[in-house]
Amino acid sequence: MSNEVRVRFAPSPTGYLHLGSLRTALFNYLFARHHGGKFILRIEDTDQSRKVEGAVENLVNILNEMGLNYDEGPGAGGKFGPYFQSERLEIYKKYCDELLAGGHAYYAFETAEELDEMRKVQQMQGRQTMYDRRARNLSENEVKEKLTSGNPYVIRLKVPLDEEIRFTDIIRGNVKIETNLIDDQVLLKSDGYPTYHLANVIDDHLMGITHIIRGEEWLTSVPKHILLYRAFGWEVPQMAHVPLILNPDKTKLSKRQGDVSTEDFLKKGYLKEALLNFMALLGWNPGDGEEREIFTKDELIKLFSIERVNSAGAVFNIEKLNWMNGEYIKNYDIDELTGLILPYLNAGGIDTSDIAKTKRVVYAVRNYISRLDEAAEHAKIYYSKLSLNEEQKDIITSETSKKVFALLYSKIGQLTEITAENFKPLLNEVQKETGVKGKNLFMPVRLALTGEEHGPELGLIAYVFGKQEVLKKLEEVL
């Protein structure tokens, strides 16, 4: 199947998954699944100075946790490995030699200091800072001499002059850039590692990548890549550069203005389904007059098309994420939701050993929260000892309150079990028989049960406590 879609997510392992990367991964994933193709994870670890311990493991874990499972890559195997660029050094060297032989690249021997100096001078003269291509004109003998005497070197791309590179981006349409403005980019660093530009082109080709879906920050380096494809005589994959995710002030989403890692959001109690759903809609929509906003992963896969990705950056609107997360919480399977909320309740000091009660608590609390980490605060009323202020004490010790409690107590005693439905009629009966109604009826009961003036409807509260506990609470105030 030679025209199978193959896409890749190719992050550098920084130690956490940035939300922007999450969305790039998601778009790649949706695109692959939509077309029945392959989704590949490749680790771009060519910068030795930015190595982070455990970063790859973390990345793999979070992708799996988010349900963005890949078909090829670390831990998943595949016929196009290794999937770590740091393990493909000989490959890059080999192709680099090919470029050298074909006159598409050349050796350069400047030190970092020399290059800094060059840039400084250019800056002072108010000129554009870029490599002045000085090593292009080294003679064969000069090169040979420096090489044999062990001078450190890099290999640079020999950018053809006075040309215009044009390409078509699926999201942005036609783009053109003059080659004179393109740096003779370093392809192979002096430590023997490739730069992004070289590695990415070689790997994408060798791994049979058909579509490159990546962040907008790469758009301007596409011409360099095209030059490389051309030098190798390879076909250029289709490209789609997705817009950036922005802070509320429209700058690139950054740590400075709040959490940006997927892990942080999960920790705060955002459901992965909600996060995925929300991220998908940031810069993309199904179009066609579709007005739904809540989509399962399968629906997203079905609807997704890369052409419908927007070209402008999108502000990360956390208010809307909160709403969407709340929607998911309200509609989640109660057993699964209980499992998810458990750690947050425990962290809030709540004893969850009575799992049946915990489940009822979750059922009652879900309407009040938009994040899982808010659950404990709302659940407290179902576990705390009664503590009332003077005014509240006056309410529950009033004569009418006592009457209400006594009658309610006997009526509950006749029930086999309290449900959210059968408690309300009980109160109606109490109202009729005692003549106490409205706030005078409900508030004492509410206070007696929870010690709070606010909370869910009484039927729900009584259901959460269950018959025995409600009776016990009433005994305390009688």
Place this chain on the structure above:
RNA sequence: GGCGCAUUGGUGUAAUUGGUUAACACGCCGCCCUCUCAAGGCGGAAAGUACGGGUUCGAUCCCCGUAUGCGCUACCA
């Protein structure tokens, strides 16, 4: 500075490949429900599509310019 990309209410987006009272959602405001707080239901304010020119009988939609924002401009990705 140079180059590239972008621009529909506060935010995310829509608008049968030019003809709509410019639609939906979040947020905000109000009302209803109600013992309370949420949820829910109903309604409202909020953009004349960055600005200026074209093309056209007619532009959110096509073209040009300006402004603004962002990105890139490393032996980082």
